[in-house]
Amino acid sequence: MSDPESDDEPAPADAFAALSDPVRVDILDALTDHHRDEGPEPVGFAALRRRVGVRDSGRFRYHLNQLRARFVERTDDGYRLTATGARVAGAILAGTYTESVSLGPAELDSTCPFCGTPAVATVQDGQCVVSCAEDHPLFSWHVPANATTDATLSEVVALAELFAFQAIEQALAGVCTQCYDSVETTIGDPAEPGFRAVCDTCPARVAGPISFPLLVDPDVASWCRTHGYTLREDHVWEFPFVGDDASVEAVDARGTQSGADADDGDTTVDGGELVVTVAIDDDSLTATLDGDGRVVAVEEN
Ligand SMILES: [Zn+2]
Ligand SMILES: [Zn+2]
CATH class of the missing domain: 1.10.10.10 (Winged helix-like DNA-binding domain superfamily/Winged helix DNA-binding domain)
Known part of the structure; x- marks a missing residue:
């Protein structure tokens, strides 16, 4: 310290x-x-x-x-x-030595999971933002200007997603991506679950849905791959359990589906742990996250 x-x-x-x-x-x-x-x-x-x-x-x-x-x-x-x-x-x-690059807004070959309209990406002032015609926020991450030179809009989006997931992995390891100081991760409370890592030393900040730490877990990633989703080939907002909160269901401490309604969250806390059910098509997976957002157990249902 x-x-x-x-x-x-x-x-x-x-x-x-x-x-x-x-x-x-x-x-x-x-x-x-x-x-x-x-x-x-x-x-x-x-x-x-x-x-x-x-x-x-x-x-x-x-x-x-x-x-x-x-x-x-x-x-x-x-x-x-x-x-x-x-x-x-x-x-x-x-x-x-690099002029700031502006790209878009332009439609990506992807749709918004909330409303089905095309996903629209913009790169401006070093920030890559993906949204839709209804302004649903799908993704936003910093991309330095020199990383965007000569790149197409979809290449910049892919790069921004790579940076974001590297930042999540690094935050889970307890290290700030920008200043390398130690950083604490949190997963919020059951009413408002969400993954957060905010550095006390520099302006670095990672904030996203509770599914973020799940996506970088090898067991969850491999389960997603068997269901046709990979982080390299699919956009983060296209994973069904990322875009659609309803498919993240609450499971209580005894492993019973609680059927919690969407308003009070889809998760339960047990001793600081959070149990989430991730669904793709008719299959589901239950993952237990500790209070820092690290996946401590994964079970196929
Ligand atoms: Zn939308
Ligand atoms: Zn920092």
Whole structure:
């Protein structure tokens, strides 16, 4: 656990301040180029200064020192990016050289499970949003601009779905997808079940139906595959138990179908666990989720 107030842990403001001068961003850029060309070998002071194009060596050293420790490390042979420096450089450069892409709105080869009208996708300001003529929210996820260059709308949607499911798996492992701090997952209460992972450190947030953690479980995924659904080939909103809440049915602690009505949820909680029944066609599967959303038991009915 990191304590933002502790003295040996630099405050986020200090990290932002360290990047506040264009020369320092140019230094990260030059070290990134060097890393690409030469691998992790450090680059000497003079060579780095020439790459960045600063003539005044005192001024250059001052800016380089502002990046030391956190973003740049000094070895006996010169300077190189730290692991954090490489990630920060990646994040800055990802948005620097790529124009934001706008695609759609356009219909996908898919229909809305709620109303049957075609699913419509839009990519704007780095966000991929899928909805329908009736504005049913089907899917929304962030896609960085440089990942969308030259891609078609359906390729971007597929990529966004891949990112979303990687984020769910990473959140279930207790790690934030953006800042790698520890993150807690929750599944809500029976009246309002839903999968959530909200980072305390950065703006990362995963929120979706209770079926999200089920879809990435190997046993559930393999059962879905035998019923003709795979995450790679089908959109997340096309899985019958994702789009249609009614097919997620409540089962009480003794395993009896409760026949709960749709209004008060389709799930029960037993000691923080949640038992959901997932149905495709005439078959169903009962999965038990612990309070963190991890699948602890799967049973075919
Ligand atoms: Zn709809
Ligand atoms: Zn985070």
